[in-house]
Structure formats: structure tokens, C-alpha cells
Amino acid sequence: MDKFKVKHQLFEFCVSQIQQKIDRIQSVMNDAQESANHETKSTAGDKHDTARAMAHLETEKNAKQLAEIIKIKKVLPYLKSKKGIIVDDIQLGSVVETSNGCYYISANLGVVVIDGLSFITLSPISPLGTILLNTNKKAVINFNGISIKIQKIY
Numbered sequence: 001m002d003k004f005k006v007k008h009q010l011f012e013f014c015v016s017q018i019q020q021k022i023d024r025i026q027s028v029m030n031d032a033q034e035s036a037n038h039e040t041k042s043t044a045g046d047k048h049d050t051a052r053a054m055a056h057l058e059t060e061k062n063a064k065q066l067a068e069i070i071k072i073k074k075v076l077p078y079l080k081s082k083k084g085i086i087v088d089d090i091q092l093g094s095v096v097e098t099s100n101g102c103y104y105i106s107a108n109l110g111v112v113v114i115d116g117l118s119f120i121t122l123s124p125i126s127p128l129g130t131i132l133l134n135t136n137k138k139a140v141i142n143f144n145g146i147s148i149k150i151q152k153i154y
Contacts (some may be wrong), residue, residue, distance in 0.1 A: 001115050003154040007095055009114050010104045011079050014121060017109040018073050025066045032059050072107045079106050087153055090132045092124055097152040105129060 036055050079093040090096055096103045102119045104112075109121040122129045131141050137153045 001117070003095065006114050006119075007093075007104075007154065010095065010106070010112060010119055010121070011076075011093075013112045014079065014104075014106050014109055015076060017121075018069060018076065018107070021069045022066065022073065025062050025069065029059060029062045029066070032062070075107070088136055090135050090150070090153055092133075095119070095152075095154050096132060096150060099149040099151065100146065103128075103132065105132065 032055055036052060036059075075092070087094060090105060092105055094105045096105065102117060103122045104119050105124050106121050108123045108126060112119050112121065122132070124130065124133050128143055131143055132150075135141060135150060137150050139150045141148050141150070
């Protein structure tokens with residue numbers, strides 16, 4: 001397994017997942033705005049006002065989600081690794097093989113399978129990500145009562 005190919009595929013997975021989330025949220029927001037623009041005031045004024053208030057709350061919720069996803073997107077350039085750089089400790093963009101599975105320190109975006117091996121994308125601010133960050137290779141960490149041995153970092 002070519003570790004640089006794996007890192008590239010993991011990076012591309014993150015870029016794709018984040019862009020899909022952005023596109024989905026923007027589509028929902030556009031649909032809600034279009035619906036609100038076409039809403040006409042009926043004789044049931046209170047019902048109309050309630051519907052507009054609910055649409056406004058939904059738009060605010062989607063705007064917050066979009067802002068969070070855009071923050072994650074801004075981190076993506078820091079995930080790109082330079083070929084040939086050897087790391088001894090876990091950092092943003094590291095692939096970590098452990099006795100408990102493989103992780104890509106990036107963002108919580110799910111699981112991706114590459115060459116038959118599953119990688120969990122993990123935020124550096126998640127509980128496990130926080131413990132892993134800056135840990136040296138060959139270290140053993142304890143997470144939720146489970147000993148996890150760091151086997152490889154790249």
C-alpha cells in the first residue's frame with residue numbers, strides 16, 4: 001500500500017464530502033428562500049406569519065451549519081502533505097494506524113475504504129483526536145478504558 005496514494009485519496013474524500021455538504025445546505029437554503037418569496041399572505045394571517053417564522057428559523061439553522069462546514073473547508077489546505085516528509089508525531093493530516101483501527105486526522109466525515117482498509121476520518125478536536133494529536137509513534141494511549149497502540153504515522 002502506497003502511503004502517499006492513501007493520503008491523497010483520504011484528502012480527496014474529505015474535499016468531496018465537504019463540498020457535497022456545502023452544496024446540499026446551499027440548495028436547501030435556496031429552496032427555502034424561493035418558497036418564502038412566493039408565499040402570499042392569505043386570510044389566515046396568523047398561519048402565514050407562523051410559516052414565515054418557521055422558515056426563518058430553518059434558514060438560520062442552515063446558515064449556522066454552512067458556516068461550520070466552511071470553517072472545516074478552510075482547514076483542508078493544511079491536510080495536504082508534502083511527499084517525502086517523515087513525521088514522528090500525529091498532527092493535522094496524519095494517517096494513524098493503531099491496534100484499534102486506522103484514522104485520518106482531518107474532520108469528522110465518516111469512514112472511507114481504500115485498498116480494502118477502513119479509515120475513520122477524525123477531527124483533531126474530537127475526544128480521541130485530542131488524545132492522538134501530538135502523540136509519538138509506538139506510544140500506547142488509553143481511550144475509554146481501551147489501550148490503543150500507535151503502530152504507524154504517515
